[in-house]
Amino acid sequence: MGMVRFLVRRILTGILVMWLVATGTFFLFFTAVPVQSVARNLAGRSASPAVLQEVIRYYGLDRPWYTQYGHFLNELIHGNLGQSFYLEESVNSIIKQDLPATISVVIGGVILWLVAGLAVGILSATRARSLFDRLATVSVLAGVSAPTFVVGELLIIFVFVQLSDHGITFITTGYNALTAGFVPWLGCMILPWITLAIVQAAVYTRLSRGSLLDTLGEDYIRTARSKGLSERRVLFKHAVRSAMTPVVSQLGIDVGALLGGVIVVEQVFGLHGLGYQVVNAIAQGDQPTVIGFVIVASAFVVAANIIVDMSYALLDPRVRIS
């Protein structure tokens, strides 16, 4: 019962946040600069006067701002993210095309970073101060310091280039859709996943290690051990579960960082996903795409946060009650 109420509250908050985001986006793109600039921005840098006129008509830029705002919200609610005049496509279809690449990167990256981070963290905690722990600690430090794109570039130079120079073409840059075959898809995804995962895994290794070490020192763990439970059972049934709560709660905060990482990784490896598209759009002055991206990205962040909160509530019942 408590969970349902909790979920409902979270969703309502999410809707509120999305509304705020939409409003902020509107004001930034449509009112922060003069109308002609807005029109030009929306139309694309090299737009002809005819296109400009169409843009003004389409967005109602000659109407008062509240009318525009209403129109903007109305379109959003109906799922219409506008039209890219530069690419001559609806933003919705652009996003649909780019989504698979981005989703592949995100899901693979997150899974890898969580698994690696937690695994190393748990192993480190259980073998505290061993050689493994020390090595892990030093690599954590290295991982934590590096910006994602540098890691990506270095991986390209030292792995991709080396491999392809020796005739191994499994690892590629550029995107191969899953539908075209699993192996090519995997080949183009491995390096991006590793790039994403290295930086974040380092953080989560440290976090889970610290949290687990703290938990293992707690009394109820000692009780479990004294009851004669096997070490593995103690670890996984009791300790890990409560040690995970700070990890989960930080996951919510890191969703924003994940976005940044994805955009960078797509750029470095030439994957034509949403991130790649939006960076391109900015370079080309294609604003509708950017607006679409902002909305979609925010929706993703909100949704991810709700999921994270729900997981947190599942792990820690106290949260549901408050």
Add this chain to the structure above:
Amino acid sequence: MSITELQYQASQVENAPAIAIQGRSQWQLTWRRLRSDKVAIASIVVIILMILFAILAPVIAHLTGHPVDQEYVNTGQTADGLPVGPGVHGFILGTDWVGRDLLVRIAYGARISLFVGLLTTAIATILGVTLGLIAGYFGGVIDGVLARFFDAALAFPYIVLALALASVFNPSLLIVIGVISFFSWAGISRIVRGQTLSLKEKEYIEAAKSLGAGPWRIMFIDILPNLLGPVLVLATLYIPTAVTFEATLSFLGIGIPEPAPSWGNILSEATGFYHVAWWYVVFPALALLITTLAFNLLGDGIRDAIDPRTERIFAGSKNRRNQRRNRRKGQGLSLDQAILVGQERDLTDGSPLPASEES
């Protein structure tokens, strides 16, 4: 480095003891410990060298005879128009894709990166501390509103904001500084708020009130000195985050605009040439990595100097020995600490990482 990491680091020093010996303040003690920490000293040296490198950029340009935006089409490029390597034609680190001296560009890039890193951290610290104090001290509605605001600001995808701003107003240094300052302060505020909440219940705060001290006086003269430890650690660790973020923004083309060099946009140009010009990628990347690593190690060192009981990322053997000793003593006062006159533990009971739901 993510916010997660920073919170974690700062939380480690929240319970630092406030011990003194013979009139030496906690800061003097901290400095003494820092001085004996080789890794931290090495980091400080590296940082100072990097700062010098940045300051002396024009001097380097003068010495090599290559101004920062001078394109050397003949000497700086191969016959096919590709960059030349290190040592060729007097280009110590090689050239970039239009034949500019890479060393000089990296030096000027250091200026931007360090400037942005230090300035944004300073702004974020001042803003973050002030707001955190206000939220923690006044409590009630003010705290309710501010705390939600901090949480929102922490989780906010800044890259999206940077993209949007760069799209509407063209990319500029101002946007970069604004966005980075904006993301940094919330983390500091959160920690400061937590500390303030527990500190304000202390009796000496009550004593100050009974003397007639007003809220601002209490916040800045009584509470703030007790916060400086975690704040210093956090600030030191935010600097590399800021530098990295600026580099990332520039790499994506939404940070420092051309032709001004930034390590990020140099690396962005280098992307197309990695196959033929490894130096174009490696040297700026090295500069970036060395800088961020140095600040991270320094932050770790400061954290350990403030509170030797916590565990270090990179413990040299002497520190490891001390740590083992600390841990053996349970609550963990090291031997030398135990000898100090009038030791006192200023253990707050603020929890290190407030749950996302309710802080």
Add this chain to the structure above:
Amino acid sequence: MTGSLTTSTDSAFPSDHTFGDDVLVRVDNLVKYFPVKGSGLLARSVTNVQAVDGVSLTIKRGKTLGLVGETGCGKSTLARCIAGLIPITDGKVYFEGQDITNLSRQQMRPYRREIQMIFQDPYGALNPRRRVGSIIGEPFAIHKTASGNARKRAVQDLMERVGLNPEHYNRFPAEFSGGQRQRIGVARALALRPKLIICDEPVSALDVSIQAQVLNLLADLQDDFGLSYLFIAHDLEVVRHVSNSVTVMYLGRVAEAGPGDQVYDHPRHPYSAALLSAAPAADPDSAAQRQRIILTGDVPSPINPPSGCRFHPRCPKAQDLCAQAEPHLEPKAGDPSTHLTACHFPVEAGEDLARAGRREQR
């Protein structure tokens, strides 16, 4: 506000004592309730902790009023109400005839120079990150009465006065012992030459040997500066030593009040009698002879105090009336008008409560 207000509406003191020249502080029927919040989204206050429920007292110039009671009887809360540190729910506090109840921070400012506090915990009452000179000099800084060298000299003068070495001006609190830190607290309180110093268990956390030193210091300062003290403690012997008059509190109300000798030698309230019987006596012979009065039951919670006389569940002399009606605070059994007791069946001269207690338990 839930919970019943006290039924005794009259001031405990006859009107001709009210604003006499020698009365520094007068407290009229002070009530302080802390709301206990219910759980839930809109936390409404479900009930109250009745920390102080109708306490009246006066503090005379140059004299010491001792306030005793068990932990939880509300004496610390009362002290903070008088000092203006927490808002008062009902009742009034007068300082030199002026009503200082619930003044704003601005209005209260001049009074802060006159009313000061010394705290119980020598380790918590001083900011560990500030130097002692800065701590003691803070009152001067806040009220802008001295700055620079003049301030430093004044601070060092104070340090000498309380028995500290003025050369330790730049040291940190951590470098001083517990007793010395209390002295620092005294120096800080003394800085602006207040008229009243509220001492909230100032020696409870100190070693017995140090207690005497600090108490002597306080006594000397009282003589030198004409200070009035509100001295709060749970140790009766300490209170006896320093106080001119004593007030005994139980569960937020006054049980007994009067001149020190009166209350100590002839306690009328069964609670006071019980407290005194439990206090260690200096003379081992009389201690052996004295019977301890055993109180039954636990101290009730201030959230839901007993009806009528709050002490009745534990009182060896309790009868039906005690549960029904709250006793008034007035002189009993031929006591002088300064010795007041709130009890329906006060202890008579020669009465042995210990036997009464034992009879109860049979």
